[in-house]
């Protein structure tokens with residue numbers, strides 16, 4: 688009787704309970720692991736890659752918010768929409784001449800400030816000349 692108690696043979700009632708419990712545990716772990724793997728895959732696909740930027744004048748490490756402020760200032764100074772310089776959905780594209788002209792205007796504005804008012808003083812801006820017009824030389 689005691690011998691039997693200490694010597695479980697495979698197939699013994701208690702032994703098979705142990706086996707099925709540990710099987711259930713590994714199955715649970717497998718399910719949890721594969722859920723984790725699925726989550727990792729999902730997040731890898733969903734992660735927003737830092738957009739490849741095409742900034743040639745503005746600082747490359749400019750924050751989204753600062754970039755937004757600068758672009759809004761351009762719109763207000765010339766009284767135009769984003770699409771005056773950008774192809775909607777492809778902001779990095781340089782295909783519109785207005786965007787390329789703007790780069791010259793940015794450089795010119797920076798140089799005027801640097802020479803007469805102090806680097807990054809921002810005293811002269813797009814508004815100084817454009818004042819709500821696409822071409823400052825237009826009478827209206």
Ligand code: HEC
Nearest residue numbers: 740741742743744745758761762769772778779786789790
């Ligand atoms: C008057 C022209 C002009 C207007 C209007 C304008 N942008 Fe821009 N935008 C530019 C120029 C020029 C650059 C590139 C600056 C550089 O090279 O440093 C730029 C760059 C950007 C970029 C970075 C794109 C990249 O990945 O390289 C974003 C985003 C952007 N503009 C959004 C906007 C939004 C949104 C608006 C409207 C609220 C707007 N812009 C209005 C001229 C303009």
Ligand code: HEC
Nearest residue numbers: 761785788789792793796812813815816817821822823824
């Ligand atoms: C010192 C004055 C001055 C400043 C500052 C200035 N501009 Fe201009 N901009 C002009 C003049 C003058 C013209 C017209 C040039 C021409 O007729 O050939 C012009 C033309 C342009 C054009 C082309 C318009 C067209 O009819 O095709 C764009 C776009 C523009 N500017 C954007 C800007 C932006 C954006 C800024 C600020 C970063 C800026 N400019 C700052 C004077 C200025």
